[in-house]
Structure formats: structure tokens, C-alpha cells
Amino acid sequence: MLKFSVVLFFPFTLLHAHISYDVPQLASMEFAGQGYLYPYPEECFEILKAFADSASNFTLCSIINARPIRLCENCVKHYVKFHDKYKELLNTAVNGTSCGSIFMSQDRLNVIQRHHDGMLGIWNTGNCNDCFIWSNETATLKNSTLKFYEKFNDTMQCIVLNINTDEKIVCEKCMQKYLELDEFYTTLSKDKIGVDSVCMDIVDSMNRTRSIWSKTLSCCNLRRTPEVVFLCCTGIISFLPILFYITLRYCAPIKDLPNVLKQSRFKQSFMRSIDSRTS
Numbered sequence: 001m002l003k004f005s006v007v008l009f010f011p012f013t014l015l016h017a018h019i020s021y022d023v024p025q026l027a028s029m030e031f032a033g034q035g036y037l038y039p040y041p042e043e044c045f046e047i048l049k050a051f052a053d054s055a056s057n058f059t060l061c062s063i064i065n066a067r068p069i070r071l072c073e074n075c076v077k078h079y080v081k082f083h084d085k086y087k088e089l090l091n092t093a094v095n096g097t098s099c100g101s102i103f104m105s106q107d108r109l110n111v112i113q114r115h116h117d118g119m120l121g122i123w124n125t126g127n128c129n130d131c132f133i134w135s136n137e138t139a140t141l142k143n144s145t146l147k148f149y150e151k152f153n154d155t156m157q158c159i160v161l162n163i164n165t166d167e168k169i170v171c172e173k174c175m176q177k178y179l180e181l182d183e184f185y186t187t188l189s190k191d192k193i194g195v196d197s198v199c200m201d202i203v204d205s206m207n208r209t210r211s212i213w214s215k216t217l218s219c220c221n222l223r224r225t226p227e228v229v230f231l232c233c234t235g236i237i238s239f240l241p242i243l244f245y246i247t248l249r250y251c252a253p254i255k256d257l258p259n260v261l262k263q264s265r266f267k268q269s270f271m272r273s274i275d276s277r278t279s
Contacts (some may be wrong), residue, residue, distance in 0.1 A: 126200035
């Protein structure tokens, strides 16, 4: 009985020793489907880690620059590196196998692709490419972008320097600068609105300036006087036809009009009767 127990225990011990693997080593290996394990190519894994770092930096930068929106201008370097590492992951091949095919489109979760598409969607939704001139993956601010921020800074500086004075004085001193900024902004967009075509950094800067100008400073009240005059003139002109018909209605010749009509009809009937008799 004792020999039988030893025999049973010995094969079990050997089997247990045969299947014990280091857990970290298994974590870096993929099951190929042919019944064996192999590690990922080191070159592909290094590119993946570099892509993860660039994605992390771009995410951090975009969140920090969410309000006020300066994502496009301040995060363009992180975006370029993030975009380059993604392309490198797709285009690099080791022993005839693409690194992208190893890490992407292998499961329903598809983490890498989802992260890339989500972050790229933020960049594209903000029309960030419109802020720059692109040449060989290098971004340079457009002249129109630089000119807008020049006018924007002049306007805001004027407001800040005069904010402690009377609001009317601020509006009067900065009116010309604000109008120039607003007029230049409308030239940047084909539809004069800019939501779908202008870089979001510029759109947000213009929206905040308009909010300060109209709500905080109430500078739009200075332009209401001409509008009131215009509306009064329009009302008077619109009332003139009504006044004309009222005047005609109560004018003396109008009162005699029914008698004139009666006399005219009587004359016509009289002449018809004479004609009928002569004929």
C-alpha cells in the first residue's frame, strides 16, 4: 500500500514542476495558436511604449489647456509626436510582421486604436490644423493666426489698462480696437461664423472677448442710441400712409364723393333714356 502511494505522488510532482512558469514572463508572451509561446519583438514593444508616453503627454496637455482653450497652439508638439509614433507603430515590421498587427485589431476592446481615434477626434473637432501651416510634419503658425492674436492682445490690453475707470470710458477708448478685431475675425471664416472652419483657439478667444465686451462691460449699450433713432424714423415713415388715408377720409371733398357718384349715375341713366326715345 505504501509503494502505490509513492508511485502516484511522484508523477504528480514531475507534472507540477513542468507547468510552473514565471508570471511576468508569460505576461510578455502571446499564444500563437500553433501550440507554443513566443515573446513580442522587442523593437515593437519599445515603439508601443513610446506611443503610450506620447499619448499620455498629449492627454495631459489637452486637459490642462481645456479652459481657456489653448489646446491647438500649446499642444501641437505633443500631437505631432503622438501622430508620428502611431504611424511608426503601423509601418514598422519585424521579421515580416507589422507591429501594428501585433497590438491592434486583435480583440473587441482594441485599446490602442480607440485611444488614438479618441484623441485624434479632439484635435480634429477643434480644427486645430487650421491654426498652422504644415510642412514635412512640422507646424508653423499661420500669418492670419499671428495677426489675430496681435489684435486680440491689443484689445485685451486696452481693456485691462482701463478696467478700473468708468465702463463708458473703457468702451470709448477700446471701441476701435474691438471693432478691428471683430472685423478681422469675420474674414477668417467662409461662413462668417467660424465654428466649423476656424481653429478653436481663435474661436474661444473671440467668444470670450465678445462676452467681456457685451456682458461684463455692457459696451453694446453705447450703440443702442443710433438703433433707437433708426427705429423711431422707421415707425414714423410706416405711419405716414395711415395718416394719409385718415386725412383723406375726413377731408371735405371726400364727403361729397357719394353725391357726385349719385349725380353721375343719374346723368348716365338720363342720357340712356333719351337715346332710347330718339332711336
